[in-house]
């Protein structure tokens with residue numbers, strides 16, 4: 380069951396703890412709280428992962444996505460992303476964007492499977508490594524049992 384968060388300090392602390400499990404340079408609760416409280420900011424959460432996103436001006440952006448290492452490979456990342464895209468679409472977004480390290484094959488495969496396509500490249504963006512900007516039209520064309 381995915382919970383929708385769109386504000387709240389307690390929520391931010393939970394999300395920061397999850398973020399720490401998945402990134403070498405984790406965001407703290409204050410940073411996450413600020414993003415959640417900003418206009419259009421929202422997150423979907425389970426005990427093992429979350430997605431943080433925002434909707435503005437007919438577009439949505441995935442800000443971060445994390446699944447704890449022990450819970451990976453079971454469809455949770457895809458379910459979180461699908462939930463965020465669905466919510467953004469309900470809020471009026473027509474396209475969704477995200478940025479991903481060019482050296483992150485798990486995330487790239489996840490995004491490709493949901494119909495994201497590359498629309499940009501940021502050279503030497505993450506600690507000297509390239510980042511790709513991906514885009515998908517909303518609603519996503521979902522197939523499979525998470526739809």
Ligand SMILES: CC(C)(COP(=O)(O)OP(=O)(O)OC[C@H]1O[C@@H](n2cnc3c(N)ncnc32)[C@H](O)[C@@H]1OP(=O)(O)O)[C@@H](O)C(=O)NCCC(=O)NCCS
Nearest residue numbers: 401444445446451452453454455456457479485486488489
């Ligand atoms: C990327 C991440 C969110 C994927 O979460 P997950 O719950 O393991 O992903 P899912 O189980 O939903 O997998 C969905 C699809 O992603 C792809 N995928 C997931 N893990 C993969 C891996 N290790 N290698 C290759 N493809 C992978 C597959 O296409 C998979 O579909 P399939 O199971 O039908 O083959 C997770 O690995 C993670 O938190 N990584 C660290 C943080 C990160 O990189 N976040 C994204 C930053 S842009």
